[in-house]
Amino acid sequence: MTCAERIGELVECARGRGSLGRELSAHLPGCAACAERFQAERELSQQLRTIQARGVALMAEDTRREVLMRDFADLHRRRPARPWVFAFGGATALFAAILVGNVAGRHAARHAPVPALRVKAPRTTQVVTYEASTDASELSSDDFTAVPYTPPLAPGELVRVVHADLYPEALASMGIDINPAWGDEIPTEVVVGEDGIPRAVRIIGPQGGTQSDDF
Amino acid sequence: MSALIPRSDEELYRLMKKGNQDAFAQLYARRVPALRRYALHTSGSPAIAEEVAHEVFLQLMSPNSRYDEAKGSLESFLYGIARNLVRVVRRQGPVEEAVDRAFEHDILGELISNEATAALHQTLRELPERYRDVVVLCDLEERSYEDVARLIGRPVGTVRSRLHRARALLSAKLKRLNAPVEVYSR
Numbered sequence: 001m002t003c004a005e006r007i008g009e010l011v012e013c014a015r016g017r018g019s020l021g022r023e024l025s026a027h028l029p030g031c032a033a034c035a036e037r038f039q040a041e042r043e044l045s046q047q048l049r050t051i052q053a054r055g056v057a058l059m060a061e062d063t064r065r066e067v068l069m070r071d072f073a074d075l076h077r078r079r080p081a082r083p084w085v086f087a088f089g090g091a092t093a094l095f096a097a098i099l100v101g102n103v104a105g106r107h108a109a110r111h112a113p114v115p116a117l118r119v120k121a122p123r124t125t126q127v128v129t130y131e132a133s134t135d136a137s138e139l140s141s142d143d144f145t146a147v148p149y150t151p152p153l154a155p156g157e158l159v160r161v162v163h164a165d166l167y168p169e170a171l172a173s174m175g176i177d178i179n180p181a182w183g184d185e186i187p188t189e190v191v192v193g194e195d196g197i198p199r200a201v202r203i204i205g206p207q208g209g210t211q212s213d214d215f
Numbered sequence: 216m217s218a219l220i221p222r223s224d225e226e227l228y229r230l231m232k233k234g235n236q237d238a239f240a241q242l243y244a245r246r247v248p249a250l251r252r253y254a255l256h257t258s259g260s261p262a263i264a265e266e267v268a269h270e271v272f273l274q275l276m277s278p279n280s281r282y283d284e285a286k287g288s289l290e291s292f293l294y295g296i297a298r299n300l301v302r303v304v305r306r307q308g309p310v311e312e313a314v315d316r317a318f319e320h321d322i323l324g325e326l327i328s329n330e331a332t333a334a335l336h337q338t339l340r341e342l343p344e345r346y347r348d349v350v351v352l353c354d355l356e357e358r359s360y361e362d363v364a365r366l367i368g369r370p371v372g373t374v375r376s377r378l379h380r381a382r383a384l385l386s387a388k389l390k391r392l393n394a395p396v397e398v399y400s401r
């Protein structure tokens with residue numbers, strides 16, 4: 001066996017992976033080159049252990065975990081909403097957070113009929129406060145049309161109004177009667193629950209009559 | 216009994232994708248500490264290491280995550296992202312300053328005043344990536360050659376020979392660093 005062939009075993013021994021074999025133990029005292037290499041490898045292992053311990057200590061405190069866990073929870077709470085919103089061209093969509101006020105207790109809410117939404121603040125502002133009502137007929141009172149067959153909003157649930165240009169087919173899928181004279185993209189506001197499901201829609205373009213004709 | 220069998224990374228990933236936060240937390244606890252240290256040793260900066268590990272998991276939980284179980288282990292995928300992020304950071308340049316500052320001001324600086332150790336760490340960071348990675352994974356993280364071979368997608372023999380080559384380079388550096396001290400001590 002040559003000295004070059006012994007180096008592999010030398011290195012592994014210096015790394016603490018096994019002990020010197022009989023042949024190598026007998027060789028080292030008589031070979032300065034191998035003895036020097038073995039010593040150098042052992043010193044290197046010692047220094048690497050210092051660096052290793054330092055790395056463990058330096059990175060022991062993880063300040064990011066809580067943030068990431070919160071992000072994960074938020075992502076999955078909102079997640080159904082994102083594909084829906086982006087499906088209608090997210091670039092033009094503006095989000096306004098609106099708060100559905102408590103009308104009935106949370107306990108009763110899960111079993112209540114679809115709550116209506118009544119605008120309290122002027123709709124020219126981006127953030128609008130809504131008040132939930134258990135009277136579903138009020139859903140259409142501010143030009144909003146309730147989307148049929150959707151689960152009820154819980155009082156206190158944070159809902160968003162999404163401004164989006166929708167295709168007539170999308171509106172039709174939400175139960176809105178479509179006028180064939182309307183264009184390909186219809187400006188709308190859609191009320192979206194925390195679960196991402198649209199609850200109500202209102203047309204804000206000339207078709208809906210709530211904006212000027214040059215909209 | 217089946218509840219006591221630890222879930223694989225890939226099982227946790229599938230649960231995580233369905234929104235299971237416990238699975239995400241388990242995966243995080245299992246893989247992040249080593250990823251943070253890997254990023255520390257390859258970038259030299261604790262701050263960058265935090266960013267890298269955070270970004271790896273942000274990418275993992277993204278709906279657009281590109282992990283494909285058929286192409287390899289999740290751990291290997293995570294290291295791949297971390298390696299790419301470190302590459303990007305290193306290309307941006309100011310890492311070396313961050314490294315030096317980290318060494319001057321890190322919390323163990325007082326305990327490890329050995330200049331040779333600091334210089335060795337710098338040499339480690341300056342090694343070509345193929346050598347640096349195996350030193351970090353095999354020696355600093357004490358992973359087996361088989362593990363590392365799976366992580367980096369290379370044969371076991373390649374991992375072993377790269378490590379031995381890397382150690383020879385580091386030993387030579389250490390020898391040069393130690394030489395002046397010996398002269399002065401005589």
Ligand SMILES: [Zn+2]
Nearest residue numbers: 003031033034
């Ligand atoms: Zn020899």
